[in-house]
Amino acid sequence: MGNMDLKRIAFLKNFPLLILGLLFFASCSGNHDYSPKPRGYFRIIFPKKDYQIYMQSCPFTFVYPKYAYIEPDKKPDAKPCWLNMQFPQFNGTLHLSYEHIRSAKEFNELIEDAHKLSFKHTVKATSIDEGVIRYPDRKVYGIYYTIDGNAASSVQFYLTDSTRNYIRGALYFNTEPRLDSIQPVLTFVKKDVDMMIKSFRWK
Secondary structure, three states: OOHHHHHHHHHHHHHHHHHHHHHHHHHHOOOOOOOOOOOOOOOOOOOOOOEEEEOOOOOEEEEEEOOOEEEEOOOOOOOOOEEEEEEOOOOEEEEEEEEEOOOHHHHHHHHHHHHHHHHHHHHOEEEEEEEEEEEHHHOEEEEEEEEEEOOOEEEEEEEEOOOOEEEEEEEEEOOOOOHHHHHHHHHHHHHHHHHHHHHOEEO
């Protein structure tokens, strides 16, 4: 057997190793960046802050933004003056539930329910802070719940005159609760909720 035959046999034996080596060097060459890319979101155009007064037949009044609208709650068990403040541009709703207080027992139950409904988000929330609302000149008192994390509702509160009137509010967005994606919108809408509370008056 000649030298050419021996070289050919050696080449054929080492051919698979040669192919693997070429593939390895090809995969290592070039500038490959495999770092994870941040999640992208659509740019949001926020409207100008401009407000109007809610003055219907309910025993309260407040201001709310002109880019929102208010409609009666359409659930079968909804009571008079249960309202939904809709933010169609942001796919969000501030649910407002009014109750006329008839006894101290009912008042205590409403306060306890507000606390329970806010803290039911503990599973998804990273923290829940309570802030006192107090406007004695208007007899408006309450608690503001700031719910951080990927909870379904990030803002809840109740307002009362401590004797006859009570209203509870809860802000929800009709999307998957991801704080990183809704944070700019949440910050924007929370200012409207704050304005509503600051302007709130009993009739």
